[in-house]
Amino acid sequence: MFLALLFSCNSGKNIIKKDIQSQLISLESGFINPPDSVQTSVYWYWMSDNISKEGVVKDLQSMKKVGINRAFIGNIGYESTPYGKVKLFSDEWWDILHTALKTATELNIEIGIFNSPGWSQSGGPWIKPSQSMRYLSSSETSVKGPKNLNIKLDKPGPEFQDVRVIAFKAPEKYGSTLADFNPKLRASQPVENLENLIDGNQETVVPLPAGTSLALDIETKENFTARSFVIHPEHKKLRANAEIQVKENNSYRTIRSFEINRSNDNLNVGFDPYGPIAISIPPTTSKNFRIVFSKATPNFGIAELQVSSSPAVESFTEKTLAKMFQTPLPYWN
Structure with a gap:
């Protein structure tokens, strides 16, 4: 009985093996001579x-x-x-x-x-707003409570669809920026009208030296907790590397390294050619912050620098497809 059972198992294995080999031959033949049903x-x-x-x-x-x-x-x-x-x-x-x-x-x-x-054929008057591509936008309204409220919230744009309303307890000094604390600005190289970086006016552009490294120091009299950096570039083709640093024990520590790349203003790589660069950082408290710019292209300039106590969505410009990869290929290799 044992021998018969053992023989039966081996026979079953041989049948399975032959069936697999037959399937492999059929599969290989289909690749060598594809049938008309395969396009x-x-x-x-x-x-x-x-x-x-x-x-x-x-x-x-x-x-x-x-x-x-x-x-x-x-x-x-x-x-x-x-x-x-x-x-x-x-x-x-x-x-x-x-x-x-x-x-x-x-x-x-x-x-x-x-x-x-x-x-060139994916958009046109035949595409209604409700059928077009969408991205998440938001608006904020500050209120004081606790109490019942009946208010009309700001619309993010003429064409939109409500997703949700989120209420949260704002941390202390929420929405404040370093500019509210009358900081001192210093640069490692001569830069004219440096104070225009934080004047709240994006029409006042501060040109920065090209090619070399430039350190921009921001100092306040009291501690400030930063959660985000938003850089509004000049409306020109530009590119640079940057680092955000904080002063600790008489030396500066790098928090983030990133690239500022607005080198292509064609609309096929984003509908906002000079959109802001948003960097999110862990809550960092100090009186001294520094941004180091390096390898800047000629005509590199900044329209506004916002260092905020409020968090910001990292790369929100890119995440809404307002700005995409600057080379629309890239090559396969």
Whole structure:
């Protein structure tokens, strides 16, 4: 009985092993010779007006040879690719497109044509506000209690949808900034009108030296608890590295290191080209704070610097897609 049972188990294992091998062979065969039910699709970019009848025919024949059965044509201009002579929508361009469609039909390849770049067709008057992309915004109203209130809260914008109302007990000196404490400002290099950094007016820009390191010291007579730094850059293309430091035991300790990058003002990388840079820090109490700027680009300037006792959402400009990655690619490698 024992021998029969043992033989039965081994036989079952052999059957399972053969079944797995059969499945693997079938799977491998499907990759080598894909059935017509499997559609391999590609984007087929026509680069910088460099197209011809002969070229599109050879492209399609090569696609079919390797099992590509669907292609989406997109016409794009690429700076690093020298431009050809076949302009988009010219008579020759239409003739080449007709050749591509005819050849694809003969080869049983599906062809799609899309508008490049994609964002040029993703918006328009046909998109209602209720259908558009959204981001969370907020407004604050300070009240004193305890008591029942009936008030009308500020609207964040003309088109919005209420999400919720949150009430919380504000900490001491909530909403105050270092500017409320009449701080002294000093810079490690000569900088004109340094006080304009905290004057509450974003029209008064303070240019900072480019290339070299600049330390900006902020000193108050009494302790201040900072929870956020918000930098409003000048409305120019600019970039720099920065560090937030606090003075402890006669030396400065770095709290945060970050990059200020507003080097691309094209709207395809954000609808607020010069949006503020928001940095959140742990509650830090001191009379002396320092910001060190380095590797600043030429024409680097700051319109306003807000050091607040209130917390701020880190990188709120980027998180609402008002400012995105400054190079809209990036390359795959």
